[in-house]
Ligand SMILES: [Ca+2]
Ligand SMILES: [Ca+2]
């Protein structure tokens with residue numbers, strides 16, 4: 001799906017504008033794009049697939065520049081938000097995203113702890129997260145992130 005390539009799985013379907021409001025709608029679109037088998041449930045495996053695309057060098061560790069580069073290449077206005085979201089994903093604050101980090105993030109979204117994230121749980125969590133990070137997305141509207149800063153190590157930076 002083109003959106004998966006162009007925008008990053010989590011932002012698939014969200015418009016090129018940085019304004020993600022209404023947040024519940026953006027979150028609902030993200031859910032639909034991440035629920036790969038369209039059964040209304042986001043499994044931990046489906047959520048893991050979101051992060052695979054960010055791992056440029058395929059070492060199972062997503063470094064900050066890999067994530068920010070991926071997001072800003074799709075939309076340079078999302079640099080500040082990408083930095084903030086990276087911090088949210090990086091559960092143990094070691095500046096590396098590994099499976100344990102996004103598993104921990106998945107558990108945070110799973111409000112009732114039944115090991116399945118429903119559309120309602122997902123939308124509720126992301127609506128709150130978008131509100132929490134609103135300052136970063138608004139900042140991005142006036143200050144585009146210079147993609148080159150994050151993408152120098154990737155040969156196809158302007159592809
Ligand atoms: Ca599913
Ligand atoms: Ca980490």
Ligand SMILES: [Ca+2]
Nearest residue numbers: 110114116117
């Ligand atoms: Ca649940």
